[in-house]
Amino acid sequence: MKLKSVTLHQVSIPLVTPFETSFMRETEKDCYLVEAVFDTPKGEITGWGESVAMISPLYSSEYVAAGIDVTRRWLAPLLFDVENLTAETVGWHLRHVIGHPMAKSALEMAVIEAQLKLNDQSFKDYLGGMVDSVPSGVSVGIQDSVEETVKVIGGYLEEGYARIKLKIKPGKDIAPVAAVRKAFGDDFGFQVDANAAYTLVDAAHLRRLDEFGLLLIEQPLGEADIRQHAELAKLMDTPMCLDESIVSAEAAADAIMLGATSVINIKPGRVGGFIEAKKIHDLAAAHGVAVWHGGMVETGLGRAANAALASLPGFTLPGDISGSNRFFHEDITEEIVMYDGKVDVPTGVGFGVSIDPAKLERFRTDSVEILP
């Protein structure tokens, strides 16, 4: 395939309720979509991708404006020069640009989808997915009070979510977790995500979480740390899970070998794309390390692609692939629907969903066209 043009559509979609983590509080989903047109043996084909970078560099160093800039000035020009572009080689062609995994992943997604359309193939089949639906977990932001936390989680349990993930930070951790366990018992999957809000000095405090039978504790320490997480893992019974630190298969190998993680949160955007994410899945499986699919408040496009990846056999824990309605009043693709604690794995060609032009128009705030 030969890349002919790339258009980046910046969108802002209102959230149904504010989403608060230890490092930010969001009321809109701001991201950009990649619309890439390719010349192929079957004529012109368009592939779509989604960048999971936030509007500000608070989860990682990436952010929307930087992703648009690095794509316009560096990444797209590199791909325009490739005569026969394939999904499996995008990362190689972009390897000299340091960093920017989310921007690279968004472009790779568009190449993947065009290749799937060229080969009349679903993403699930391309990856070797084995199931038609995947368990659907939900991520719960930091609430204003313990009572509100119990109420919100009760609502999601009512809806039938397979697993609850609660954001925590110093001062909003033990009490809400204890109250949720007291209110709903021990028979549901419950985990916490600190987004790097603690330090090793907090080890004794974090060990108090061990009494609540949590599935895991996610990234309690620094976003780039591996060694200290290995130290903390020795002190806690709750399984250690890494998110932000796992920026590549290499980092995953280091974390596994150092005993820093017994569960890995896989996010294609964080590691540079779905091809690298599958390598991490395969590496973890070889080491008996469980993986689950993380979420970055993606639109239905990203959620559909994530569900396909999560259909691989190593994804043994429910991921953050909630229904579209968990975050959005309306999605820019067909709605991803959670039912009976699961979401369907799309079976259509490509990612199995399409961008609704009218909704793209409604939520679009800017577009930039990039030509060779």
Ligand SMILES: O=C(O)CCC(=O)N[C@@H](C(=O)O)c1ccccc1
């Ligand atoms: O369900 C979802 O899509 C969101 C899951 C979630 O909590 N994501 C968190 C995270 O730290 O993993 C996040 C969201 C947005 C930006 C950065 C991080």
